[in-house]
Amino acid sequence: MGLLAWLKRPQAPPPDEGRDLFDDEFQRKLDYLAVVSRRVFAGRTRAERRTKKSGSGVEFVDYRDYTAGDDLRYLDWNLYQRHDRLLIRLFEEEEDLAIYIVVDASSSMGFGAGQKLRQAKRLAAALGYVGLSNLDRVSVAAARGDALEVIPPARGKQRIFPVFEFLRGLKPEGTTDLGAAMKSLVARSQKRRGLAVLLSDLFDPAGFERGINALRFGRFEVVALHLVDPDDAKPALYGDVRLYDCETGDERDVTVTPKLLERYQKAYDDYRLEIEHFCASKQVPYFVADASAPFDEIVLRVFRRGGFLR
Amino acid sequence: MRLTGLPLSQLLAVGLAAALATVALYLLKLRRRAVAVPFAKLWERVVKERESTTLFSRLKRLLSLLLQLALLALLVFALGDPRLGESVVEGRNVVALVDASASMQATDEAPSRLESARARVREMVRGLSGADRLLIAQMDAAVTPLSTLSGDQAELEGALARLGASDARADFPRALRFASDTLRGLPKAEIVVVSDGSLGEAHDALGEVHLGDAKLSFVKVGRRGKNAAVTQFSVRRYPLDKGRYEVMLEVTNTDEAPAEVELSLYGDGQLVDVTRLRLGAGERLPRFYPNLSGASRTLEARIRYADGSADDLPADDRAYALLPERRRVKVQCVTRGNTYLEAALLLDEYLEVTTVEPARYPAPGRFDVTVFDGAAPRAAEGSGALLYLGPAGEGSPVKLGAEITDLGFDEYDRKHPLWRWVVPDPIGIGRSRVLEPAEGDRVLASSVDERTGRKRAIVVAGRREGRRFIATGFDPRESDMVLRIAWPLFLLNAINDFVDEDARYLSSYRTGEVWHLPAPSGAERMTLVDPEGREHQLAVEDGRALYLGQRAGFYKLRAAAAGEGAGGETMFAANLADARESAIGPAENVNVDGRPAGALEGFRAGVRREVWVYLLAAAVALTALEWFTYHRRITV
Numbered sequence: 001m002g003l004l005a006w007l008k009r010p011q012a013p014p015p016d017e018g019r020d021l022f023d024d025e026f027q028r029k030l031d032y033l034a035v036v037s038r039r040v041f042a043g044r045t046r047a048e049r050r051t052k053k054s055g056s057g058v059e060f061v062d063y064r065d066y067t068a069g070d071d072l073r074y075l076d077w078n079l080y081q082r083h084d085r086l087l088i089r090l091f092e093e094e095e096d097l098a099i100y101i102v103v104d105a106s107s108s109m110g111f112g113a114g115q116k117l118r119q120a121k122r123l124a125a126a127l128g129y130v131g132l133s134n135l136d137r138v139s140v141a142a143a144r145g146d147a148l149e150v151i152p153p154a155r156g157k158q159r160i161f162p163v164f165e166f167l168r169g170l171k172p173e174g175t176t177d178l179g180a181a182m183k184s185l186v187a188r189s190q191k192r193r194g195l196a197v198l199l200s201d202l203f204d205p206a207g208f209e210r211g212i213n214a215l216r217f218g219r220f221e222v223v224a225l226h227l228v229d230p231d232d233a234k235p236a237l238y239g240d241v242r243l244y245d246c247e248t249g250d251e252r253d254v255t256v257t258p259k260l261l262e263r264y265q266k267a268y269d270d271y272r273l274e275i276e277h278f279c280a281s282k283q284v285p286y287f288v289a290d291a292s293a294p295f296d297e298i299v300l301r302v303f304r305r306g307g308f309l310r
Numbered sequence: 311m312r313l314t315g316l317p318l319s320q321l322l323a324v325g326l327a328a329a330l331a332t333v334a335l336y337l338l339k340l341r342r343r344a345v346a347v348p349f350a351k352l353w354e355r356v357v358k359e360r361e362s363t364t365l366f367s368r369l370k371r372l373l374s375l376l377l378q379l380a381l382l383a384l385l386v387f388a389l390g391d392p393r394l395g396e397s398v399v400e401g402r403n404v405v406a407l408v409d410a411s412a413s414m415q416a417t418d419e420a421p422s423r424l425e426s427a428r429a430r431v432r433e434m435v436r437g438l439s440g441a442d443r444l445l446i447a448q449m450d451a452a453v454t455p456l457s458t459l460s461g462d463q464a465e466l467e468g469a470l471a472r473l474g475a476s477d478a479r480a481d482f483p484r485a486l487r488f489a490s491d492t493l494r495g496l497p498k499a500e501i502v503v504v505s506d507g508s509l510g511e512a513h514d515a516l517g518e519v520h521l522g523d524a525k526l527s528f529v530k531v532g533r534r535g536k537n538a539a540v541t542q543f544s545v546r547r548y549p550l551d552k553g554r555y556e557v558m559l560e561v562t563n564t565d566e567a568p569a570e571v572e573l574s575l576y577g578d579g580q581l582v583d584v585t586r587l588r589l590g591a592g593e594r595l596p597r598f599y600p601n602l603s604g605a606s607r608t609l610e611a612r613i614r615y616a617d618g619s620a621d622d623l624p625a626d627d628r629a630y631a632l633l634p635e636r637r638r639v640k641v642q643c644v645t646r647g648n649t650y651l652e653a654a655l656l657l658d659e660y661l662e663v664t665t666v667e668p669a670r671y672p673a674p675g676r677f678d679v680t681v682f683d684g685a686a687p688r689a690a691e692g693s694g695a696l697l698y699l700g701p702a703g704e705g706s707p708v709k710l711g712a713e714i715t716d717l718g719f720d721e722y723d724r725k726h727p728l729w730r731w732v733v734p735d736p737i738g739i740g741r742s743r744v745l746e747p748a749e750g751d752r753v754l755a756s757s758v759d760e761r762t763g764r765k766r767a768i769v770v771a772g773r774r775e776g777r778r779f780i781a782t783g784f785d786p787r788e789s790d791m792v793l794r795i796a797w798p799l800f801l802l803n804a805i806n807d808f809v810d811e812d813a814r815y816l817s818s819y820r821t822g823e824v825w826h827l828p829a830p831s832g833a834e835r836m837t838l839v840d841p842e843g844r845e846h847q848l849a850v851e852d853g854r855a856l857y858l859g860q861r862a863g864f865y866k867l868r869a870a871a872a873g874e875g876a877g878g879e880t881m882f883a884a885n886l887a888d889a890r891e892s893a894i895g896p897a898e899n900v901n902v903d904g905r906p907a908g909a910l911e912g913f914r915a916g917v918r919r920e921v922w923v924y925l926l927a928a929a930v931a932l933t934a935l936e937w938f939t940y941h942r943r944i945t946v
Contacts, residue, residue, distance in 0.1 A: 111348040203349035232348050242342040245350035252350060253342055254357055263356045271352060 098194030110172025178211025401441025478822030507897025535895025
């Protein structure tokens with residue numbers, strides 16, 4: 001190929017460029033995932049999930065001391081005769097699960113060809129669809145800086161389309177402050193705790209722990225989906241360059257050499273391991289979601305690991 | 311070590327300036343390319359570790375700077391063109407005179423002597439030492455320098471490629487003078503003659519050639535001298551029978567052994583005559599072929615050995631000649647009746663004569679020549695050249711003086727073509743008028759007054775209003791000229807002279823000489839087409855164009871500007887016709903200025919001792935090293 005021909009070669013468009021993110025093929029895969037999820041959890045329980053909240057259910061959970069005003073119907077008179085204590089019987093209240101799917105929409109998620117945000121949107125849509133299919137209450141949120149944009153919780157498969165619309169409209173912008181954003185989510189959802197799925201590259205200058213901890217401390221069950229792009233690990237850099245952070249604009253003069261690139265790659269891997277260890281120590285399910293991998297495989301991996309549905 | 315390029319002071323200045331510029335460029339902070347990253351914190355972790363090695367980085371940058379300065383130093387030093395001491399001392403200035411004369415076309419050394427000479431000079435070029443300089447000149451009828459005095463092999467090889475043989479003899483004295491002038495004042499001057507030695511003596515009209523301090527070397531080319539040649543060839547038509555012609559040629563055997571050759575004569579490409587000749591060693595045999603017919607334009611003589619073998623020089627086995635073109639000349643005869651005149655004009659069948667009485671002059675039509683017999687009316691348009699026989703009237707081109715009686719042709723212009731084959735001395739004239747020529751006229755014949763010794767013009771030639779004329783002061787019938795053979799010859803000579811002026815006919819020329827080619831009147835430029843088909847533009851001066859012809863064969867000549875005869879095409883032939891050049895036996899040596907040439911020596915250097923080449927190679931190597939270390943990020 002001559003130089004001129006090489007320069008004039010047609011540029012390959014980025015994958016999925018120009019295609020609807022949630023086209024018919026995507027939706028067919030969602031139906032498939034919904035069916036598969038049922039098969040995975042068949043024989044355990046129904047899709048509905050009970051909360052730990054004790055209430056008026058039929059399944060006995062525990063006792064507590066009687067206080068004035070308690071319903072006398074739940075007093076255990078047998079125990080009173082035996083131990084001379086007034087104890088109230090507690091039952092597990094049956095309630096549909098609240099699932100909060102939080103998508104990090106900061107600038108770093110759109111870095112390069114924007115593959116991470118694209119993948120995050122698809123995963124959010126897939127998980128949301130499966131949740132809606134299981135009659136859970138699904139809420140989707142986008143985190144940008146310390147702000148949180150949320151669509152109200154909904155139930156039933158037909159509610160997936162507002163989710164699609166919401167996700168379609170997400171543009172990568174702003175900084176990452178997962179700590180503040182997750183505190184905001186906790187504050188909004190005080191009455192209804194549940195499962196929080198965090199989809200992010202976890203490039204938080206204040207530390208990735210803050211976001212996860214905020215959810216944990218808010219008594220949410222957290223699932224971390226770490227979006228990674230291979231180009232982030234192996235940047236195509238060479239020579240004397242001035243690096244600047246795509247979110248904060250912080251600059252740094254660096255002379256990039258093969259050795260420095262090796263060190264950077266090691267630092268990147270260390271960072272991932274750090275996240276993984278943290279999640280393991282805190283019993284937070286952690287998944288690495290490669291931006292270039294098929295989304296349905298990642299979803300199935302989440303299902304198989306368990307924790308998302310019971 | 312010596313610097314033969316820029317002097318040391320300049321080198322230091324250039325080097326200092328370049329070094330300062332290089333250091334300044336290194337000190338300038340490079341504007342870095344801005345690149346976005348998704349998470350700068352990760353880079354900070356890496357760079358913090360690396361900052362501890364800053365000192366080492368600076369050292370590496372310093373190493374890179376030193377590398378650049380070393381590169382610069384090499385290049386600046388190369389500008390000085392440094393030479394090793396012994397190389398400078400040995401530097402020679404050489405002029406190679408390569409013989410390109412006809413004898414160098416001999417094939418006794420395959421493929422030819424010229425190619426052998428080319429190979430020898432190429433060996434010389436490749437054997438030049440770094441300080442040697444050589445000029446290559448082609449030596450034939452002229453001296454043509456093909457290169458400058460240079461040590462550049464590419465230039466010298468290119469000059470050798472332009473070397474080509476001619477069909478002329480070499481002008482050895484001129485070539486030696488050129489070489490001597492070129493080398494005057496230069497140290498270690500040397501002239502190398504590459505030739506078969508067929509060069510003649512080294513002196514000319516200017517005298518003996520002196521070479522001064524220049525050394526003379528001779529490179530012999532050629533092995534033997536087996537050759538037979540046509541060394542003379544000419545042809546002419548008979549004046550009174552232009553349908554017939556005679557040929558004179560000469561065949562020479564330059565070999566040291568007798569030879570039997572077959573001579574063939576071709577007219578217009580057709581065989582006219584074949585003769586077998588036996589020639590002794592070195593014999594020159596002239597042959598005369600009278601009364602030939604059968605050809606109208608071209609003649610060619612070819613020889614070959616009777617046994618069918620070929621000689622070593624084919625270039626002189628052929629000779630060419632061109633017969634004067636025959637055409638009808640239109641003559642207007644203004645006469646009241648003149649039997650002698652009309653009878654004489656009848657002798658040439660190529661004359662188309664129209665007779666008209668003076669009162670009816672001019673006759674309709676255009677004529678080449680008008681003969682006024684005893685009349686001189688004002689010349690009309692279309693009359694051509696004018697011949698006045700005893701002019702009387704207002705149109706006489708010359709004033710008529712006193713009448714004289716009993717006279718003869720006491721003096722006449724023997725070189726004028728009017729008197730070709732004519733002996734006018736015994737002719738007696740009864741009565742004539744003295745002609746008074748105007749300025750620029752040429753007196754062709756005069757009678758001397760016995761008493762006073764004064765010359766009295768009786769035949770005058772000249773030009774009036776662009777027309778040529780010849781006038782006689784007498785009526786030929788009043789002399790005994792009309793009773794002599796001189797009368798028709800005089801008349802036909804006058805007509806031929808007039809007609810020849812339009813340059814329709816050119817005789818054959820000899821190669822190696824400057825040809826004076828007659829041009830048609832009015833022509834300012836002419837185009838000459840040589841036997842190989844190449845066109846040459848020639849300027850016309852004084853009715854002639856000059857050309858140094860070096861190719862044998864038929865040439866075509868075309869006038870390039872409007873004028874009488876312009877637009878027509880004429881031909882002429884050129885031959886080597888040089889017995890000395892045909893004697894191709896190689897000489898063992900040449901003698902110049904009383905001393906023999908020496909053998910060629912000292913062209914075996916093999917390796918050019920030019921230091922700058924190595925400096926440049928070192929600079930290139932350093933550049934490659936710098937490139938490698940940069941891309942490997944060793945020096946950044």
